[in-house]
Amino acid sequence: MKLDRRQFLATGLAGGATALLGGGLARAQAEALRIGALTPLTGGGAVYGTTMSRTYTLLADEINKVGGVAGKPIQLFTEDTQTNPDAGVRGARKLVDVNRVHAIMGTWSSAVTLAVAPIAVQARIPQFCVSSSPVISTFKDDDFLYRTAYSQAVISAVYATTAQSLGFKTAALLILNNPYGIGLGDSFPDRFAKVGGKVTGKVIYNPNQSSYRSEIQQALAGKPDVILFGGYTPDGIQVFKEWFQLGLGGTWMGPGFAFDQKFIQGIGAQAAEGIVVVEGAPNLAATAYKNADKLFRAAHNQDADFFAAMAYDHLMVVSLSVLAGKGDTSGDAIKGQIRKVSNPPGKVVGTWAEAAPLIRTGEKVNYEGASSSCDFDENGDVQTDFGVYRIKSGKWALDRVIKFGELKTS
Amino acid sequence: MTEYLIALATIVGIQVLLTLGLNFHYGITGLVNFGHVAFYALGAYASALLTLAGVPFLVAMGAGVGVAVLASLLLGTATLRLGEDYFAILTLGFSEFVRLLLLNARELTRGALGIPGIPRPWRGLGGVPDHIMYLGLVLIAVGVAFALCEVLARSPLGRTLRAIRDDEQAAMALGKDVLRFRLTSLGWGAGLAAVAGSLWAHYVTYVVPDQFTPEITFYTWMAMIIGGPGSTRGALWGTAILVAVLEGTRFAKDVMPMIDEPRLAALRQVAIGLGLILMTVYVRKLGGRSRPRVAPATVSG
């Protein structure tokens, strides 16, 4: 089979034509709530993106089964950011310009979120992200950028308070070299100093290394009471495994999305015993979380993790906002309703079945999300209470709750 | 849709500049540069940082080109005397080295946080919509680069470079300073990549080291191979086809909904890999021009 360049040209053009045709088809179905699910499906964030993308599908199906949002079915357009800002930008352009989506959701990693945000702002549609860099709070977004993950500036205060209350005097940081890890590394030492603690070592590591032994050794040279981990599940398992295999001391503390069920399974319940987990507090009890968990478990035989919960919240908030706006899908209309449906006052709701009848009768609702209470502040950030858990026999056991109001975050 | 096509045209235009640069390296001179993205990154960062410091756009872009050319000369001086496989891997390593530097020199580059809010030049000038204005700017850059490449390829410099590519020994025998000519070629290509980087930075208004992974280099290689290495015009439509295929596969799932998204994304990458192999095998121009390797023993003898 000799293929010459002319044939290639023909193939390329055919591909282009398919592209245009596909776009035309999408546009013909005007009467739908079009959602752009822009998550990493390949590359470093693929684990989380896959979970989020699946959750959007599950929730969209659930809502569509009962007639959609104000008579409009939810139509999902999924794009892969490849965990890469460039691919994210190209995907976002396609979603905005071709599919004419009414909202973008699911951008993971602050780099991708910040690359995509200007496009969403320019198109005047809301964007929901799960990135935690403090920069996102202050980004000039015309109030179109929302996040369901908490900012590192907040979580640092939580860690400091927790460490103090558990009697830890010295801490070492093992943090991933990305905006989230760096943000934590920048803000935690001051917070910890304010409550009388001392950071004895801070090591930033690059992802995907073949060994972290030297990093661990370096960070723990000062024999700290607590090891604050700022990474994700995959690198968490690697780093923890090597720490364990070195037989060094100290108690681990970190976020719930890193020390999730996969992590505990990965290292074994015995090794995980006693790890301090800090996570948004109310989610596990909320009906939103229970529903998300039910959907996810039925379809994929797995717990809904933190990212599934956040994805559930994104689509719920947008759907509720459109319903409250009587089916108006313009970005400005959605934006105008987001805080009305998700912040107090109002009747607490967590599922579409609970919320939709109330909104239709004109009652004010307060969406209590699966990942947090989903009360968006003026920066589009959520304010959430935090639960401090210890891992006991492979499960998180609640130790205490830290109210958002207790934190001195400034 | 129109906006999408404008965005695509802008992306194609910027990618064309990258391809033209690589075509200078490999297509014309035979340098197996696997670290092209390094020059792109340097151009983008230098231009972004300087513009934010108040330097006018064109000056910043020029500085970006300067930084990239300087880096290419340093790299070339250190590596061009080595065999082409060594050169390939060293350039690949160099691009990762540059990315690590950008990631960790936090005082200068803000590291993993990236640099947001890079201004687009001449925004709102003459009431032309922003994206059309920018497409115009990119097209001008492509036009200038294209003309430059055509002129250079036909100039005595281009002829010498091709002679070195086809028969290094003969060129040397004719008294050509092979190393110096290769350095010149490396510099030109790096400069074009830096222009592309600068245009990209001001287009997406945000740069971060994650944008500059070796995948960019490999995509550029694909574009050049599709168009036929050595052909300036080929760089144009090779890039256009590459972007059409990359973007076209996005629409595949609108037609093929039965596979779930993550799997489809994986298949897409498999198809890209397969495409790369088939292109390499069946695009003749590349196949017809391999230098026979000289056994190490004979060289060092």
Next chain:
Amino acid sequence: MIAEFVHLTVTGVLVASLLALGAVGLSLTFGVARFANVAHPDFMMLGAYTTFAFNSLIGVPLGWAALAGIVAALLVGVPVARIAYDKLPVTGTVQLLIISIGVSFILRHVVLFFFGSGFLQFAVPLQRPYVWGPVRLTPYQILTLVVASVLVLAVHLLLSRTKLGRILRAIADNPVLCEISGADVGRARLAMWAIAVLLASTGGILFGLNLVIQPNMGWDLVIPIFSAAILGGIGNPYGAMAGALVIGLVQEWSTLLIPSVYKEAVAFCAMALCLMFRPRGLWGAA
């Protein structure tokens, strides 16, 4: 300080033992097939995943799963290498280099298609280390060092003591002459790919034993493995062993002086610096 140095040295040797299993095979194939196979580290990934399939999915005990995994990796990897690198109508080193990038893309994403992009682990318990002063090693880490040393020694014996080894070395020196003299070059290349995949997949399994596996694990090792092979003088399997050791040690020792985020960059600089003075590597033909 001395304790820290010893610790880093141990870590460096551990890293080197994994790199060596990749770099030796890479160097061998480079010497014989005369191109840089970028997909080589993906054979490590392949071995790790086939073993995972037998171990965690089917429930075969790890030892047997590893054997079955290596066989499976050979059954997949060798035909892939034969078709992509030996049978396609291309000759130039650059074309083969680019084809190998395509092969790497395909291997990685086929695995991603079947196993997903998440990290996976073998069904083995976490181990506490034996502690001898500053030296801390788990049983699996000791196993890793032993297996890597044995395999590297086996390659040495194969190259120096067997007929196949003589033919492979002869092809590396002069392929044309070797063919004229009547050696079965095709069969030798088949054996070469088998050795390369065997070493790499074993390395991948050892990697998985100590850490976690991901589809990108091979790709992430491209630069360190190539650094080791190049530093040792590419095409020279003995050099590759030494190269791996140098890379492993320099990388870890460097963390004493500069932040560890630069340690991959340090490996690259070591390689670049070495090539400036020894253009064919430390142990290249000189």
